[in-house]
Amino acid sequence: MKLLLTGAGGQLGQALLAAVPAGWAVQALPRAECDIGDAAAVQAAMARHAPQAVVNAAAYTAVDRAESEPEAAYRCNAAGPAHLARACRDAGVRLVHISTDFVFDGRQSTPYAPQDPVAPLGVYGQSKWEGEQAVRAQAGDAATILRTAWVYGPSGHNFVRTMLRLLGEREELGVVSDQIGSPTSTASLAQAIYALLAGDAGRGETMHWTDAGVASWYDFAHAIREYAREARPAQRWAALRPIRTAEYPTPARRPAYSVLDCTLPVAVPRAHWREALHPVVAALLRTGP
Numbered sequence: 001m002k003l004l005l006t007g008a009g010g011q012l013g014q015a016l017l018a019a020v021p022a023g024w025a026v027q028a029l030p031r032a033e034c035d036i037g038d039a040a041a042v043q044a045a046m047a048r049h050a051p052q053a054v055v056n057a058a059a060y061t062a063v064d065r066a067e068s069e070p071e072a073a074y075r076c077n078a079a080g081p082a083h084l085a086r087a088c089r090d091a092g093v094r095l096v097h098i099s100t101d102f103v104f105d106g107r108q109s110t111p112y113a114p115q116d117p118v119a120p121l122g123v124y125g126q127s128k129w130e131g132e133q134a135v136r137a138q139a140g141d142a143a144t145i146l147r148t149a150w151v152y153g154p155s156g157h158n159f160v161r162t163m164l165r166l167l168g169e170r171e172e173l174g175v176v177s178d179q180i181g182s183p184t185s186t187a188s189l190a191q192a193i194y195a196l197l198a199g200d201a202g203r204g205e206t207m208h209w210t211d212a213g214v215a216s217w218y219d220f221a222h223a224i225r226e227y228a229r230e231a232r233p234a235q236r237w238a239a240l241r242p243i244r245t246a247e248y249p250t251p252a253r254r255p256a257y258s259v260l261d262c263t264l265p266v267a268v269p270r271a272h273w274r275e276a277l278h279p280v281v282a283a284l285l286r287t288g289p
């Protein structure tokens with residue numbers, strides 16, 4: 001399999017590059033080489049690399065900044081996927097496009113199925129939803145849309161890295177306890193994506209994938225602290241305090257509940273989020289948050 005990977009410098013892109021299946025060739029396409037918001041650059045990259053499949057892991061992911069930079073968010077998250085989907089359709093190539101739980105408004109109290117109505121709360125979620133629609137319209141059955149949530153890994157900016165830094169710096173830390181989701185390791189997500197690409201299942205469909213189990217941000221922080229203490233018992237780690245969303249105002253509203261009903265039609269092990277978190281805390285402590 002000859003795969004082209006956009007967003008190769010991001011958290012998920014790095015995890016995909018670290019786990020390339022034997023016999024596969026993955027061509028990393030960093031932003032410097034191809035801005036997916038530029039249709040001509042996308043066409044040129046497709047012609048140059050002639051892949052058999054494309055994974056779009058590129059995204060504008062600054063959820064709060066998107067509220068004041070909507071053009072940049074839409075360019076990458078809506079126009080970019082449209083350009084990629086058109087190029088994939090023209091070349092007869094499969095596209096796996098990564099999307100987000102932020103397409104939902106979080107008013108449900110049971111896991112969101114892929115066909116549940118979307119209602120994004122902010123610019124980031126809306127731009128990703130428009131990207132999904134463009135992918136479906138342009139690439140049809142050649143595309144799989146894979147939504148995920150609360151992504152973290154050993155590289156890039158994420159909640160685990162931020163918590164480890166703050167837990168080491170502060171005496172006490174307030175963390176939101178009334179937003180519920182499923183933390184998802186980039187390593188698990190990469191395995192799910194490769195499993196999908198290895199077969200034909202999922203063509204023309206929208207699917208959900210996260211690690212198993214649910215947590216609030218407070219629960220997530222608590223587990224990070226537990227594993228950090230286990231690894232470095234002599235170090236001082238901040239005490240954690242649960243707070244409400246209202247006590248931590250942000251420019252973008254976030255879904256209060258965004259657990260996804262995961263429906264991947266391939267046999268891929270789905271670890272509990274705590275199990276997947278453990279090695280990432282260890283790796284981040286080794287490299288320094």
Ligand SMILES: NC(=O)c1ccc[n+]([C@@H]2O[C@H](COP(=O)([O-])OP(=O)(O)OC[C@H]3O[C@@H](n4cnc5c(N)ncnc54)[C@H](OP(=O)(O)O)[C@@H]3O)[C@@H](O)[C@H]2O)c1
Binds near residue numbers: 099
């Ligand atoms: N992070 C989460 O919690 C989360 C949750 C749900 C879904 N997702 C989805 O999962 C996917 C991967 O996210 P991630 O966490 O790996 O994101 P990330 O770490 O922010 O990586 C995104 C990558 O996309 C690149 N990029 C941004 N604009 C681009 C453009 N116009 N053209 C080409 N590349 C561009 C970025 O490059 P620069 O670094 O140079 O900007 C970066 O390398 C995205 O589709 C995201 O929406 C993420």
